[in-house]
Amino acid sequence: MQLNTLLFNIENGIAIITINRPDKMNALNADVIQDLSAAMDEVYNNNEIRSAIITGSGAKAFVAGADISEFLSLDSAGGAALAKTGQDQVFDKIENCPKPVVAAVNGFALGGGCELAMCCHFRLASENAKFGQPEVNLGLIPGYGGTQRLTALVGKGKAMELCMTASMPNAQEALAMGLVNHVTTAETLLERTKEILNVIQTKSPMALAKVIDCINHAGTTAGYTNEIKHFGECFGTPEMKEGVTAFLEKRKAVFVTPTV
Numbered sequence: 001m002q003l004n005t006l007l008f009n010i011e012n013g014i015a016i017i018t019i020n021r022p023d024k025m026n027a028l029n030a031d032v033i034q035d036l037s038a039a040m041d042e043v044y045n046n047n048e049i050r051s052a053i054i055t056g057s058g059a060k061a062f063v064a065g066a067d068i069s070e071f072l073s074l075d076s077a078g079g080a081a082l083a084k085t086g087q088d089q090v091f092d093k094i095e096n097c098p099k100p101v102v103a104a105v106n107g108f109a110l111g112g113g114c115e116l117a118m119c120c121h122f123r124l125a126s127e128n129a130k131f132g133q134p135e136v137n138l139g140l141i142p143g144y145g146g147t148q149r150l151t152a153l154v155g156k157g158k159a160m161e162l163c164m165t166a167s168m169p170n171a172q173e174a175l176a177m178g179l180v181n182h183v184t185t186a187e188t189l190l191e192r193t194k195e196i197l198n199v200i201q202t203k204s205p206m207a208l209a210k211v212i213d214c215i216n217h218a219g220t221t222a223g224y225t226n227e228i229k230h231f232g233e234c235f236g237t238p239e240m241k242e243g244v245t246a247f248l249e250k251r252k253a254v255f256v257t258p259t260v
């Protein structure tokens with residue numbers, strides 16, 4: 001896998017994907033979108049990988065948005081294609097990944113950066129993080145799913161206010177509105193994220209994939225029937241047999257043979 005704009009490391013089954021354009025605040029240009037798509041394909045297909053972290057390089061930004069320098073040459077069809085390609089190739093792929101994907105937000109998460117954090121399954125933020133959907137400042141609106149995922153995370157009224165005012169809540173404000181789950185120091189952000197994923201990686205990967213799919217369907221008419229289908233599918237699987245047998249035998253379940 002050839003990646004020009006990302007760093008990609010695997011540690012203890014966790015793929016750490018670092019967007020690496022610190023001089024441009026890790027802005028999402030066409031190359032980053034292409035690389036993120038390839039990196040997510042690797043997360044899906046590499047059996048050594050059991051979860052992933054998305055973060056930004058440098059001390060200032062997670063991602064400060066889509067790359068604004070690519071905008072002026074686009075017409076209406078080009079703008080729609082930019083949004084559709086990004087949503088199909090990256091944002092939806094992350095949200096629907098059957099393995100847990102967590103954002104470690106280490107600074108500005110604006111526009112497409114906030115949207116990238118929001119398509120991850122959950123988020124941690126460092127104390128210096130700032131969030132926002134400032135597209136209205138540019139005569140634009142969010143295009144990578146921001147109006148939909150922000151509304152789901154913080155509610156309609158807050159989403160309206162954030163997208164209308166272009167205000168930038170800090171990490172504590174983001175925590176209070178449910179946009180992030182934990183706030184850490186800048187120094188401990190990655191370690192804390194890895195600690196949480198290390199716990200998650202002891203659980204049944206089959207069940208984790210089903211939790212992700214069910215929660216992604218929450219609020220849709222298919223949500224409850226989808227849960228019934230997945231719940232039923234768990235029965236009789238080797239992982240369900242191991243989990244239930246381990247409980248009855250008063251031992252810890254082992255779902256995955258360690259690869260190292």
Ligand code: COA
Pocket residue numbers: 023024025027064065066067068069108110111112134135138140
């Ligand atoms: N697209 C392209 N380039 C960007 C960018 C973006 N979204 N965000 C930052 N950059 C570039 C700047 O143009 C600058 O490049 P330069 O050094 O070649 O001039 C570099 O990153 C550093 O940014 P700068 O603005 O000088 O840093 P700052 O600390 O003063 O401000 C921000 C940081 C994030 C507040 C500011 O860069 C900003 O408002 N960025 C745009 C945010 C936005 O509107 N995102 C939504 C896009 S749809």
